Amino acid sequence: MTSPPASRSPPEVAGTVRPVTPLAVLTDIEGTTTAIAFVKDRLFPFAAAALDGFLAARRDDPAVAGILDEVRAAAPGQDPMAALRGWMAADAKVTPLKALQGLIWRQGYADGRLRGHLWPDVASCLRAWHAAGTTLAVYSSGSVEAQRDLFGRSEAGDLTPLFQGFFDTRVGAKRDAASYRAIAAALGLPAAAILFLSDVAEELDAAQAAGMLTCQLVRPEDGTQSAGRHPEARDFPAVARRFGLPAA
Numbered sequence: 001m002t003s004p005p006a007s008r009s010p011p012e013v014a015g016t017v018r019p020v021t022p023l024a025v026l027t028d029i030e031g032t033t034t035a036i037a038f039v040k041d042r043l044f045p046f047a048a049a050a051l052d053g054f055l056a057a058r059r060d061d062p063a064v065a066g067i068l069d070e071v072r073a074a075a076p077g078q079d080p081m082a083a084l085r086g087w088m089a090a091d092a093k094v095t096p097l098k099a100l101q102g103l104i105w106r107q108g109y110a111d112g113r114l115r116g117h118l119w120p121d122v123a124s125c126l127r128a129w130h131a132a133g134t135t136l137a138v139y140s141s142g143s144v145e146a147q148r149d150l151f152g153r154s155e156a157g158d159l160t161p162l163f164q165g166f167f168d169t170r171v172g173a174k175r176d177a178a179s180y181r182a183i184a185a186a187l188g189l190p191a192a193a194i195l196f197l198s199d200v201a202e203e204l205d206a207a208q209a210a211g212m213l214t215c216q217l218v219r220p221e222d223g224t225q226s227a228g229r230h231p232e233a234r235d236f237p238a239v240a241r242r243f244g245l246p247a248a
């Protein structure tokens with residue numbers, strides 16, 4: 001006798017033996033859909049090299065002026081440029097830095113110097129999951145604008161129509177369980193129906209504390225390492241097999 005297909009109703013959390021198939025997949029970007037090397041060796045140096053010229057040209061743009069006000073509020077008494085440079089050097093996930101990087105990258109995506117990297121297994125799975133009715137959303141420290149540009153001008157084409165939501169640190173820090181509760185509420189789903197994918201164990205811990213299903217992407221070619229405390233997958237097809245999602 002064959003097993004019945006996994007239910008599409010919200011999964012039971014405890015005391016169940018049936019497979020828990022998520023209604024929604026919430027994915028991180030760096031280290032999960034996209035190579036860490038692309039972010040660290042391409043995107044971050046691109047923004048650092050363009051920062052001075054960008055601010056000189058756009059300082060009076062209301063969006064840029066607003067970000068600089070946020071920098072001053074986050075680093076009182078410091079020169080905003082020094083604060084931005086310090087955050088860049090430390091890879092600090094500070095909201096105004098991420099917003100500014102997103103605006104700088106936007107120019108690179110628009111004129112073709114940047115194209116969003118995706119691991120080759122990612123786009124086909126996202127398309128298959130979306131086609132099967134799974135809600136897809138993104139949660140990254142990169143700004144929502146940067147997320148839309150990366151997926152909109154990706155190596156696999158424009159994937160933005162697949163996603164129902166994009167969330168950044170404006171919803172809260174990625175290591176804070178409250179952020180995941182807020183995302184579940186915004187998606188209109190119980191946290192237990194959402195699978196969060198990330199390479200970072202502390203982010204998965206926070207999602208799990210909020211009640212989400214979790215899976216750590218461990219891609220040896222990207223240098224990520226197993227934390228040993230969450231379900232693991234080496235790519236998106238392995239996520240699909242582990243959680244009963246459709247294969248690409």
Ligand SMILES: CSCCC(=O)C(=O)COP(=O)(O)O
Pocket residue numbers: 028029030031039043093098139140141142143146147150174
């Ligand atoms: C939107 S792509 C740039 C990613 C980024 O700026 C970053 O800090 C990586 O954060 P993630 O949460 O995707 O690991």
Ligand SMILES: [Mg+2]
Pocket residue numbers: 028029030031032198199200
């Ligand atoms: Mg990550």
